[in-house]
Amino acid sequence: MTRFNLKAKLYRKFWTYSRGSICVGLAGGMSIFALLSTQQKDGPSPAKTPAEEKLTFQLEPGFKIQLVAAEPMIQAPVVVTFDEDGRLWVVEMRGFMPTIDGEGEEKPVGRISVLEDKNGDGTMDHSTVFLDGLVMPRAIALVKGGALVAANNSLWLAQDLDGNLKAESKILLDSTYARNGLPEHTDNGLMLNTDNWIYNAKSRLRYRLEDGKWRRDSTEFRGQWGMSHDDEGRLYYNYNWSQLHGDLVPPNYLSRNKNHTPTTGIDHGFTIDRRIYPIRPNPAVNRGYIPGTLDATGRLLEFTAACSPLVLRGGVFPKEYNGNVFVCEPAGNLIKRNVVDKTGFMVSARDPHPGKEFLASTDERFRPVALTTGPDGALYVADMYRGLIQHGAYVTPYLKEQTLTRKLMQPINRGRIWRIVPADWKPTKPRKLSKASSAELVAALSHTEGWQRDMAQRLLVERNDKQSIPLLTDLVLNGANHLARFHALWTLEGLHSTSADLLFILLVDKNPLVSANALRLLEPFAKKDATVRVKLQQIMGQIEENAAPEQVLQMALSAYVLEPEAAQPLLARILTKNITFPLMRDAVMSSLYNREFNFLASLLKSPQWQTSQPEKEIFLEMLTTAVVRKRDAKEMSALLAMLDVDKASFGWQQKTMLTAMSIQGKNRKLKPIRLSSAPTLFARTDWEPLQKTRLQTASALFEWPGHVAQASQVQQSLLNDEQQQQFALGRQHYLTTCAGCHGSDGAGLSRFGPPLVESSWVLGDEKRLALIVLHGMEGPLDVAGKLYDVPDILPVMPSHSTMDDGAIMAILMYIRNEWGNNAGPVSKGIVGKTRHTSQGRVVPWTAKELNQYVSQATEQKAK
Numbered sequence: 001m002t003r004f005n006l007k008a009k010l011y012r013k014f015w016t017y018s019r020g021s022i023c024v025g026l027a028g029g030m031s032i033f034a035l036l037s038t039q040q041k042d043g044p045s046p047a048k049t050p051a052e053e054k055l056t057f058q059l060e061p062g063f064k065i066q067l068v069a070a071e072p073m074i075q076a077p078v079v080v081t082f083d084e085d086g087r088l089w090v091v092e093m094r095g096f097m098p099t100i101d102g103e104g105e106e107k108p109v110g111r112i113s114v115l116e117d118k119n120g121d122g123t124m125d126h127s128t129v130f131l132d133g134l135v136m137p138r139a140i141a142l143v144k145g146g147a148l149v150a151a152n153n154s155l156w157l158a159q160d161l162d163g164n165l166k167a168e169s170k171i172l173l174d175s176t177y178a179r180n181g182l183p184e185h186t187d188n189g190l191m192l193n194t195d196n197w198i199y200n201a202k203s204r205l206r207y208r209l210e211d212g213k214w215r216r217d218s219t220e221f222r223g224q225w226g227m228s229h230d231d232e233g234r235l236y237y238n239y240n241w242s243q244l245h246g247d248l249v250p251p252n253y254l255s256r257n258k259n260h261t262p263t264t265g266i267d268h269g270f271t272i273d274r275r276i277y278p279i280r281p282n283p284a285v286n287r288g289y290i291p292g293t294l295d296a297t298g299r300l301l302e303f304t305a306a307c308s309p310l311v312l313r314g315g316v317f318p319k320e321y322n323g324n325v326f327v328c329e330p331a332g333n334l335i336k337r338n339v340v341d342k343t344g345f346m347v348s349a350r351d352p353h354p355g356k357e358f359l360a361s362t363d364e365r366f367r368p369v370a371l372t373t374g375p376d377g378a379l380y381v382a383d384m385y386r387g388l389i390q391h392g393a394y395v396t397p398y399l400k401e402q403t404l405t406r407k408l409m410q411p412i413n414r415g416r417i418w419r420i421v422p423a424d425w426k427p428t429k430p431r432k433l434s435k436a437s438s439a440e441l442v443a444a445l446s447h448t449e450g451w452q453r454d455m456a457q458r459l460l461v462e463r464n465d466k467q468s469i470p471l472l473t474d475l476v477l478n479g480a481n482h483l484a485r486f487h488a489l490w491t492l493e494g495l496h497s498t499s500a501d502l503l504f505i506l507l508v509d510k511n512p513l514v515s516a517n518a519l520r521l522l523e524p525f526a527k528k529d530a531t532v533r534v535k536l537q538q539i540m541g542q543i544e545e546n547a548a549p550e551q552v553l554q555m556a557l558s559a560y561v562l563e564p565e566a567a568q569p570l571l572a573r574i575l576t577k578n579i580t581f582p583l584m585r586d587a588v589m590s591s592l593y594n595r596e597f598n599f600l601a602s603l604l605k606s607p608q609w610q611t612s613q614p615e616k617e618i619f620l621e622m623l624t625t626a627v628v629r630k631r632d633a634k635e636m637s638a639l640l641a642m643l644d645v646d647k648a649s650f651g652w653q654q655k656t657m658l659t660a661m662s663i664q665g666k667n668r669k670l671k672p673i674r675l676s677s678a679p680t681l682f683a684r685t686d687w688e689p690l691q692k693t694r695l696q697t698a699s700a701l702f703e704w705p706g707h708v709a710q711a712s713q714v715q716q717s718l719l720n721d722e723q724q725q726q727f728a729l730g731r732q733h734y735l736t737t738c739a740g741c742h743g744s745d746g747a748g749l750s751r752f753g754p755p756l757v758e759s760s761w762v763l764g765d766e767k768r769l770a771l772i773v774l775h776g777m778e779g780p781l782d783v784a785g786k787l788y789d790v791p792d793i794l795p796v797m798p799s800h801s802t803m804d805d806g807a808i809m810a811i812l813m814y815i816r817n818e819w820g821n822n823a824g825p826v827s828k829g830i831v832g833k834t835r836h837t838s839q840g841r842v843v844p845w846t847a848k849e850l851n852q853y854v855s856q857a858t859e860q861k862a863k
Helices: 002-015 032-040 050-054 397-405 438-444 450-463 466-478 482-494 500-507 512-528 530-543 549-561 564-577 582-590 596-605 614-630 633-643 652-665 689-701 721-737 766-775 805-815 830-837 847-862
Strands: 057-059 063-070 077-082 088-092 110-116 126-134 139-143 146-151 154-159 169-174 188-192 198-201 203-210 213-222 235-239 242-246 307-311 325-329 334-343 346-350 359-361 368-373 379-383 416-422 781-783 786-788
Touching (some): 050 063, 057 063, 063 088, 077 139, 077 379, 077 416, 110 146, 146 188, 169 203, 198 213, 235 307, 242 334, 307 368, 325 368, 334 368, 438 450, 438 466, 450 466, 450 482, 466 500, 482 512, 500 530, 512 549, 530 549, 549 564, 549 582, 564 582, 564 596, 596 614, 596 633, 614 633, 614 652, 614 721, 633 652, 652 689, 721 805, 766 805, 766 830, 766 847, 805 830
Parallel strands (some): 139 188
Antiparallel strands (some): 057 359, 063 416, 088 110, 110 126, 139 146, 146 154, 188 198, 198 203, 203 213, 307 325, 334 346, 334 359, 368 379, 379 416, 781 786
């Protein structure tokens, strides 16, 4: 026992007061003493041969796993992809963590190898080093004549000039591709999507080859490691702590309105399920010292290293697997399968077999870090096969001790590629698409396997064969398969061969995917040609009433190309019908850039907008905020005039607009708006106390003769300028995420959520509040002396763990300092620390558990 007390003392500063420190008997957790006792029994995990490792796999019934390649042919594989002739390209990060301290990581020992199966038996038997001498290579995209390669924090074009599968030329394309050298947090991915752009994870960049030159463009930030797309071109990615995110709208729509901050649609969490089910203990994980990270048997409870999501698109798997998303968890030695459900424009995912993973291993060195599908439709797994998977920058003393004591550091020069297929599958020799004619490639766009469709599109675009255009046009118009038509349409786009006439035909197509993408591709034509705009607005008006949800969403996104007088009524109809969907509200806002005031004025007069509704309040507040951010003096004067009405006329619309202005008035980073004269409403003395306070705060937005905007006019706040900005951002996130249950004014809504105003749950311990938002909460709950209990009074508050730390922190900053709450700033990094120290929590909290947490946390801190 003395030995355990000593270890507990050594680790105390790393786990302090975590949720796990009180979780014995609460949520399947274990004490630090039981954890250390379990780990004392875990000895070394010797490296296994591929044949021995294969025996350690537990695979979903009906499938088999086969070895495709192994060391010494490959070492430390981190990315795998197939070319048009069925050859497997492997990115080998051979410099990753040579020692426990990462010494020698900067050496140029990384390489890219091309593997071939010469005899057709399904196993790679020949290797060619395409490119070596690389520093920490991490991504590859195959292109005509070579590959884009991410290495040494830069993007390179490596070209095979003579067809021998060896790069004779290496050209620097972008020296600023990545700014962070740490493997877990450096740009990667280089995934070609159906829109002919190459996207990246942990990045705001995308690339495209146009007229022989590589074009760099900015896009929304996405993910951490790995990226995929589904049949309709949605992007999928994840973070080490949240297994599956993605986009509900095409790129670069929601971010174009600089007056509005969208809070949904991009980086949407498809599932809050973080639970994993390893089949062996996982003591050597970075936060294994935190009680609650591991269960009573020492197994990892939730994702800590989620990466490389892959959407399975057809192929040789049974039909029910089509559209499923597989996610790697190398820390837990497993791969999770998610079934994806789509309803209109919304997407969600779920675990079809809770308690058992698609693939898991009892070998601690099985490290699945990347997935891909091949031309055969099989699922391929890159297994880095090593003991230490954590980068040195994040190796804790605990993990270092585990790694060295249990001899996990060596060997480091291993690596395997596995193939997962149905039990009755047999290998076939891949067809060489590089030799296929353009007509054959057009036909391949109708293939049942997504890999084949993607490759055919890429090759057709790269060939730029104009003779394929009539064939593609015919397929778009007359094809029986909507996915083939979708690919053909984007292939034409890649060949710069779409036309307004063709797209107008497709705009009224019965298939929502074809119609929505035709509308998207019509936008550049409408921008340039007034005749096209007129015709487009006529047709959109005709089809809007009976359009599918996907089409309506695209209409909301595309309406910005119409003339304002045409866009406004269309957007108003779409908004009124879909006001309850946060995504649709953001989509409408994206089409209103610098037109927000006129739209606001029209809604105030609309008969449909005279009665109050929480979602209407949210949207009016969004519009008002956008008008303030635009900072147009004429519009702001008119907005103030709208508020200058008698008491009887000062209704929910005016209150909502004033609330938005007062929130922005607290943002002292905003430069004052100069008005020519003093607005009369600020001089009135008949305001109610709350309105008077908000007007005083809003006045800090303006300057006029005799009035200078200054911070002293804002109600005293404990927040500094940076925190005030987070406060304002928190309001936007709150409206989208929280107001539906707690009300836009924090007063709570009957049968939905309790009030946040003067609530000890909000104003009390900030870690406790972070835990509630991260993991959810269920009753009974006492708020200001009132008991909220049964489900029809207090439904379970859902987990918001898919939100990033910054968004949650902004929400906490807001609700602790609004509506008279004045708890002051939230500690920097509190959400991230709390997320880490509550590892393993997969069910909502109860009030009893949280109160116990606060009590024991205080005791722990005192010690």
